[in-house]
Amino acid sequence: MVEMTEYAAGTPSWVDVMTPDLDATKAFYGGLFGWAAETHPEMGNYTNFTLNGKIVCGANPMMSPEQHPAWTTFIATDDADATAQAVRDNGGQVALAPMDVMELGRMAVFADPTGAYFGVWQAGQHTGAQLANEPGAFIWNQLDTRDIAAAKAFYTKVFSWTAEDGTQWQWHLGGRPVGSGMQIDENYSPDVPPNWLTYFAVADSDTTAAKVKELGGSVVMPGMDIEFGRIAVFRDPHGAAFATIQMKQ
16 A cells, blocks of 8 residues: 655645536446545535545536536645746646635646646645555546647746656656656547546556446547556546556566
8 A cells, every 4th residue: 555645846646526426426436446435515515535544536526517527637836826826927827726725735726838727736634645556546647738848848847847858758856757748649539638637556457448338438548558557548427538557567
């Protein structure tokens, strides 16, 4: 069990899914990953998913028809307000201004200059996912974008990341990888928007794919072997995209 107690600033620390049907979302992901759900009416029915009693991610009911079902990556920050200013200064947009979430922490949501949405989390009592990098928990976060140059210029200034050259690259912070990036090209459906894609670790990629379909989800990209393991991309029953990876032993 990889239990997390803190995240360095600039490291993805939390993911949650925006959903139009919270009960259906609980059923789908509970059946897929074995998550239990803790819903908080005092927080607008925000729900924490847990695995083995540890918080792994969240679900947020949609509040308006303008919102779309999607997973959001939240990146740890020591100062959400300073990050918001850095986003503005470097061509991004503030979708949700920094706000306190009771005593749990402070959050904000942004759009980068290429149109991909992401959030930041300034930890209070809630430091982020308590489990990561093991089956049933998030393990990786990937930016898919149509403008690599703009994305690199933006994130390297906002989070002090470095990036490798090419159409596929890794983001690095202090010499270690914290995420990756991919050019949206002809291999993607033309309706795919710029986005941050969440990867969850699984014990068996093909078994997970069969379970996704059984539970009403769909396969976007069937299982494919890469250097680090076997990956696949799916949509949940409401259309939110996510990925899985079965790591090589």
